[in-house]
Amino acid sequence: MERRRRVERLVALTRYLVEHPCQLVSLSSFGEELGAAKSSLSEDIALIKRMLDKEEEGWIETIAGAAGGVRYLPDLRGKAARALVESLAEELSRPARFLPGGFIYLTDIIFTPAIMEGVGKIFAGRFRPLGPEWVVTVETKGIPVALFTARALGVPAVIIRHESRVTEGPAVSINYLSGSTRRIQTMSLPRRALPAGAKVVVVDDFMRAGGTARGMHELMAEFGATVLGTGVLVATREPEKKLVPDYFSLLVLEEVKERGPELRVRPAIWLGGE
């Protein structure tokens, strides 16, 4: 490979690392690609690491040893996280988002990748230290939260369906009470979707009482999986006690008056406390 100038190497390295989140790359494979000595590459990586530490989106991890290398771990923290969550709180408080029954219209937000990628990075930063191997949700609106959290963690997502598909082999199904439909629903996951003993985090777009989240916890127990954490985009303030013991939410839906209508969505308390 042609030898490249340092400025060129830095651009190529930064691009590759940011473009391939969580992928561990050995310095020697970069060296071959860029025609550079390992010592030069180590200096380059140190500079990139230093620069990214100043930002509040993602950082560089270097792992020593024969199986080691370097990778980019996306997250979103500090002011950058606060700015995203505050802009979401403002947008979600608009009266036009009021839906009958104490809900808010989230669909357009949920399916806008530029927003959900940031949400996924915040969740990833929170859950990464726990070492999750899978991100689990139930169809449909939880899917973008799960996919972008999984992207930032570098793991696959597992999507629980409402019906079992005969074509996907043996499945485990459970019934649960969904707050949003106010009826008994079924959630189902094929046996092949998750190995025994998997470490998972559970995410969803919205939580009121937590019935759906509890259903996911119960289903995970049937798979012998360990639930390391639960994250939701928006949780209602009432009821304060949810059906899952512990969860992490980005936004709190403070009150919904059907006559009004008035919504108030605020950043969840953790943004102040941490």
Place this chain on the structure above:
Amino acid sequence: MERRRRVERLVALTRYLVEHPCQLVSLSSFGEELGAAKSSLSEDIALIKRMLDKEEEGWIETIAGAAGGVRYLPDLRGKAARALVESLAEELSRPARFLPGGFIYLTDIIFTPAIMEGVGKIFAGRFRPLGPEWVVTVETKGIPVALFTARALGVPAVIIRHESRVTEGPAVSINYLSGSTRRIQTMSLPRRALPAGAKVVVVDDFMRAGGTARGMHELMAEFGATVLGTGVLVATREPEKKLVPDYFSLLVLEEVKERGPELRVRPAIWLGGE
């Protein structure tokens, strides 16, 4: 802002652009952030552009004028695209993926972001010149294809549901014959989900006869939307004539023998021809 050395500026610029696909940033806002003159930044951008043109993943677009700036447009082309599609063809041809009824088990692939991000980039490269404003699919397995295509195009996704939600206001519903369930199904989209006259592309994970895709085309016609293109991850070879006039597929499912079982998935012809 403190003035930064050129190497530092290049790392900061590359990181920001790649991390925020399709977002147009003015040179003056970069200049404030990095404490650099516009002329230095122009040189930096020119270098980044040159470097990225050598790769086969994404490129830098500069737009002149007062409302102009610079942005990173993800795609995947040439050898990089071929490598992804060929590895998918090999993985999907494994006998363990055989499902009764002439289907293949795609779920794990579909919900692995590191794979679907590449798929989305290939679709984005194909559809970007047409100027789509939305990426449309129907729940559930089309969602990752839609989200990662939308991410790479810098537009939102719109997800058609099987049931209309009373909470989301007036909706348009149509019936269609789904090849995968072999029964009449309903697809439904709230009026507020898409403005009249929208330019969309339609994507899905799997196409046999094209009934679902045709349903999406019909629903788009009800919204006064223009369908600029149709993309699927895997299309079956038979029937050769699909119910939609024109489509783009990454993979072709060549044959499925129920006794065997034998699957053969190959890259679609366009990879050779283009």
